[in-house]
Amino acid sequence: MTFAFVWYVAWWALHGISFSLVCLHCLQTRREATSAILWIFVSWSFPIIGPILYLTLGIDRLPHKGFHKRTHDARLLEARKTHEEALPLAYWQTVHTEAIYGTPATELDKELSRVMDAVAPDYPFLNGNAIVSHVTGDELFPRMLKAIEQASHHIHLQTFIIQDDTIGRAFMDALASRAEAGVKVRVLYDRFGSTQAILRGLFRRYRRIKNMDIVGWTQVNPLKRRFQLNLCNHRKALIVDGRRAFVGGINLHRDNTTRSQKPPIRDYHFELTGPVVQEVQYAFMKDWYYMTDESPKILLQDVYFPSITPKGDCLARILCSGPTSESETITDVFFMAIVRARKQVLIVTPYFVPPTDILRALRSAAVRGVDVRIIVPAKNNHLYAGWASHALFDELIQSGVQVFERTAPFLHAKAMIVDDRISIVGTANWDVRSLRLNYETNIAIHNEAFANTLKRIVLDDEAQSNKVDLTTWRKRPKWHRLAENACSLMTPIL
Numbered sequence: 001m002t003f004a005f006v007w008y009v010a011w012w013a014l015h016g017i018s019f020s021l022v023c024l025h026c027l028q029t030r031r032e033a034t035s036a037i038l039w040i041f042v043s044w045s046f047p048i049i050g051p052i053l054y055l056t057l058g059i060d061r062l063p064h065k066g067f068h069k070r071t072h073d074a075r076l077l078e079a080r081k082t083h084e085e086a087l088p089l090a091y092w093q094t095v096h097t098e099a100i101y102g103t104p105a106t107e108l109d110k111e112l113s114r115v116m117d118a119v120a121p122d123y124p125f126l127n128g129n130a131i132v133s134h135v136t137g138d139e140l141f142p143r144m145l146k147a148i149e150q151a152s153h154h155i156h157l158q159t160f161i162i163q164d165d166t167i168g169r170a171f172m173d174a175l176a177s178r179a180e181a182g183v184k185v186r187v188l189y190d191r192f193g194s195t196q197a198i199l200r201g202l203f204r205r206y207r208r209i210k211n212m213d214i215v216g217w218t219q220v221n222p223l224k225r226r227f228q229l230n231l232c233n234h235r236k237a238l239i240v241d242g243r244r245a246f247v248g249g250i251n252l253h254r255d256n257t258t259r260s261q262k263p264p265i266r267d268y269h270f271e272l273t274g275p276v277v278q279e280v281q282y283a284f285m286k287d288w289y290y291m292t293d294e295s296p297k298i299l300l301q302d303v304y305f306p307s308i309t310p311k312g313d314c315l316a317r318i319l320c321s322g323p324t325s326e327s328e329t330i331t332d333v334f335f336m337a338i339v340r341a342r343k344q345v346l347i348v349t350p351y352f353v354p355p356t357d358i359l360r361a362l363r364s365a366a367v368r369g370v371d372v373r374i375i376v377p378a379k380n381n382h383l384y385a386g387w388a389s390h391a392l393f394d395e396l397i398q399s400g401v402q403v404f405e406r407t408a409p410f411l412h413a414k415a416m417i418v419d420d421r422i423s424i425v426g427t428a429n430w431d432v433r434s435l436r437l438n439y440e441t442n443i444a445i446h447n448e449a450f451a452n453t454l455k456r457i458v459l460d461d462e463a464q465s466n467k468v469d470l471t472t473w474r475k476r477p478k479w480h481r482l483a484e485n486a487c488s489l490m491t492p493i494l
Helices: 003-028 033-045 049-057 069-081 090-095 107-119 136-150 166-180 195-199 276-292 329-340 356-367 383-398 432-437 448-463 478-489
Strands: 126-135 154-159 184-190 212-217 237-240 244-248 268-273 314-321 344-348 371-377 402-406 415-418 422-426 440-446 465-467
Touching: 003 033, 003 049, 033 049, 069 276, 107 314, 107 329, 107 422, 107 440, 126 136, 126 276, 126 448, 136 166, 136 237, 136 244, 154 166, 154 276, 166 184, 166 212, 184 276, 212 276, 237 276, 244 276, 244 422, 268 276, 268 422, 276 314, 276 440, 314 329, 329 356, 329 415, 329 422, 329 432, 329 440, 344 448, 356 371, 356 383, 371 383, 371 448, 383 402, 383 478, 402 448, 415 448, 422 448, 448 465
Parallel strands: 154 184, 184 212, 344 371, 371 402
Antiparallel strands: 126 268, 126 314, 154 237, 237 244, 244 268, 314 440, 344 415, 402 465, 415 422, 422 440
């Protein structure tokens, strides 16, 4: 028996076993039929490589072993509810009082409030908030750095991408300076999104600074049977002294600023003051607790959740979503907002490949006369995502949805405005990765003045866009359609 023959038999035996295991797992785990069929096809068509891709990228909505996010969140919630003298939770006792709970005003507000009560029960509507919009890092970064400089007790920074460049180093240096001055600093970055900074040793330079803790978020640890590459933490938040927060889509790297006459990435970020800051703080604490197991008696002290007086008239609610206990929260809210819209739906997103129920809701809204507009970048930084979204244009435009492609610079903003009344902003894109796999934070804001301010920003992006004309669109080269449909086929598994 030759070595080649033994190798051939071993190869096909390994392929058959791995393929069978993928099939068995797909049948044991409830998932969409298209997703399961595609993974089975990939596993058979690409021996060994296919099963490895399934292991690392397969949509495992709630792993039973290795991932403890749900358990950690439940523990922290129980600690938050505890009324002990040693655990002075001003979060419940002072901040969350009936006096500041928001009351929805319009019928649309009330309908969406009921949905949010069901899908996000841990995060109530809070009144008395002031929310300021910032466009690009040119506007945002000076405000964030100034807030860091003014911190007196603590700074919590969470980001998906921090680069080892002029912007990344400026923020790390500012944080280190405040830590050396006695301010407690916690930094939580995503290890996948911040790979460049890790490889270049950015975080190692700050490891020994007193009062400064730096932690990388990851869901990959073979020793603990964690293999998921999908479950990234896409949240971006800065909380200063528990009284001021910044949340949105802007990552910490120089492409978000003007450089040598090169315009910055077009993106939105939001500065928050008022009681809703406490909710952003708590969302950060949940992620921090999961990665560090730092005692709830430390994380839930009243110094991190100080009493906050009203700062404005915005009614706001945090919407945290992810593949554990918070699953599909943002998807459900998007869907209901579209279904309940009566006048207009404006959507801005860099990646538009939503689930079929969202697509159906958008087409239905347009058919019944709602003015539905979607703004996406003309040239996407992820070629696959751009092609996949193009495959959806024809059916959307046929239904009456208006699609606009924003010219350069690249559009990375995320926003939704419904009936000039409700705004949903934050970190989530309109794709499977954001809506089902990543950990995201959005904010639902019920306020006409804020909606009108944000709408002016969105309409400015629309003015810099080209409307997709259906007749012209259908004349695009056939190979474009082939590429679009090929990318679209893979969306259920990515």
